[in-house]
Amino acid sequence: MQTSVNTCRDRSKIHCLNLYEQTPNRHSSGAELAAVNYPAYFQALQTERTIAADDAYNDPRTYEFGTAYLPAVGVTQQSPPHPSLLLLVISLRSSRLSG
Numbered sequence: 256m257q258t259s260v261n262t263c264r265d266r267s268k269i270h271c272l273n274l275y276e277q278t279p280n281r282h283s284s285g286a287e288l289a290a291v292n293y294p295a296y297f298q299a300l301q302t303e304r305t306i307a308a309d310d311a312y313n314d315p316r317t318y319e320f321g322t323a324y325l326p327a328v329g330v331t332q333q334s335p336p337h338p339s340l341l342l343l344v345i346s347l348r349s350s351r352l353s354g
Contacts, residue, residue: 257328266290266297276329293319 259274271286290297299306299316308314312321312332321332 263300266300274328288324293324295319 257274257276260272261269262272263269267290269288271284274283274286275281276283288296296306296316296319303316306316308317311317311325311330320330325331
Protein backbone atom coordinates (compact mmCIF):
# COMPACT_ATOMS: atom_id res chain seq x y z
CA MET A 256 0.00 0.00 0.00
CA GLN A 257 1.11 3.51 -0.70
CA THR A 258 -0.30 6.99 -0.51
CA SER A 259 0.96 10.37 -1.63
CA VAL A 260 0.35 14.08 -1.36
CA ASN A 261 0.86 15.96 -4.62
CA THR A 262 0.51 19.44 -6.00
CA CYS A 263 -0.30 20.70 -9.49
CA ARG A 264 0.27 24.43 -9.59
CA ASP A 265 0.13 25.34 -13.25
CA ARG A 266 -1.56 22.19 -14.59
CA SER A 267 1.53 21.29 -16.61
CA LYS A 268 2.84 18.75 -14.11
CA ILE A 269 2.07 17.02 -10.84
CA HIS A 270 4.78 17.22 -8.21
CA CYS A 271 4.97 14.68 -5.36
CA LEU A 272 5.35 16.37 -1.98
CA ASN A 273 5.33 13.14 0.02
CA LEU A 274 5.01 9.49 -1.03
CA TYR A 275 4.61 6.91 1.74
CA GLU A 276 5.22 3.25 0.90
CA GLN A 277 4.09 0.78 3.55
CA THR A 278 6.67 -1.72 2.34
CA PRO A 279 9.53 -0.86 2.95
CA ASN A 280 8.08 1.75 5.38
CA ARG A 281 9.63 4.81 3.76
CA HIS A 282 8.83 8.31 2.61
CA SER A 283 10.11 10.03 -0.52
CA SER A 284 9.31 13.12 -2.57
CA GLY A 285 10.17 14.99 -5.73
CA ALA A 286 8.77 12.72 -8.46
CA GLU A 287 6.93 14.59 -11.22
CA LEU A 288 4.37 13.63 -13.84
CA ALA A 289 4.30 15.98 -16.82
CA ALA A 290 1.06 16.69 -18.68
CA VAL A 291 2.85 16.29 -22.00
CA ASN A 292 3.49 12.62 -21.12
CA TYR A 293 0.00 11.88 -19.77
CA PRO A 294 -2.48 14.01 -21.77
CA ALA A 295 -5.51 11.76 -21.20
CA TYR A 296 -5.07 11.90 -17.43
CA PHE A 297 -4.58 15.66 -17.33
CA GLN A 298 -7.63 16.10 -19.58
CA ALA A 299 -9.67 13.99 -17.14
CA LEU A 300 -8.52 16.24 -14.30
CA GLN A 301 -10.31 19.13 -15.99
CA THR A 302 -13.73 17.52 -15.44
CA GLU A 303 -13.35 14.88 -12.71
CA ARG A 304 -12.46 15.43 -9.08
CA THR A 305 -11.95 11.73 -8.30
CA ILE A 306 -10.52 9.25 -10.75
CA ALA A 307 -11.21 5.67 -9.62
CA ALA A 308 -9.71 3.26 -12.13
CA ASP A 309 -10.53 -0.39 -11.43
CA ASP A 310 -8.04 -1.40 -14.10
CA ALA A 311 -5.46 1.38 -14.31
CA TYR A 312 -3.70 -0.21 -17.28
CA ASN A 313 -6.83 -0.16 -19.44
CA ASP A 314 -8.86 2.77 -18.12
CA PRO A 315 -8.90 5.53 -20.79
CA ARG A 316 -7.96 8.15 -18.17
CA THR A 317 -4.97 6.30 -16.70
CA TYR A 318 -3.69 3.84 -19.33
CA GLU A 319 -0.79 6.18 -20.23
CA PHE A 320 0.70 5.50 -16.78
CA GLY A 321 1.14 1.82 -17.75
CA THR A 322 4.52 2.10 -19.44
CA ALA A 323 6.50 3.89 -16.75
CA TYR A 324 4.66 5.27 -13.71
CA LEU A 325 2.53 2.28 -12.63
CA PRO A 326 5.35 -0.30 -12.71
CA ALA A 327 7.67 2.15 -10.93
CA VAL A 328 5.26 2.54 -8.01
CA GLY A 329 4.47 -1.17 -7.81
CA VAL A 330 1.05 -1.26 -9.48
CA THR A 331 1.09 -4.41 -11.60
CA GLN A 332 -1.23 -5.55 -14.33
CA GLN A 333 -3.11 -8.62 -13.20
CA SER A 334 -5.87 -10.68 -14.70
CA PRO A 335 -9.40 -10.23 -13.36
CA PRO A 336 -10.80 -10.63 -10.74
CA HIS A 337 -7.80 -8.79 -9.26
CA PRO A 338 -7.09 -5.97 -11.71
CA SER A 339 -4.76 -3.12 -10.95
CA LEU A 340 -6.46 -0.43 -8.89
CA LEU A 341 -5.59 3.25 -8.89
CA LEU A 342 -7.51 5.87 -6.92
CA LEU A 343 -6.63 9.49 -7.56
CA VAL A 344 -8.37 12.24 -5.65
CA ILE A 345 -7.78 15.84 -6.62
CA SER A 346 -8.52 18.66 -4.24
CA LEU A 347 -9.19 22.10 -5.67
CA ARG A 348 -8.03 24.86 -3.36
CA SER A 349 -7.56 28.50 -4.25
CA SER A 350 -8.02 27.71 -7.95
CA ARG A 351 -5.10 25.27 -7.80
CA LEU A 352 -5.12 21.53 -8.24
CA SER A 353 -3.71 19.56 -5.34
CA GLY A 354 -4.27 16.08 -4.05
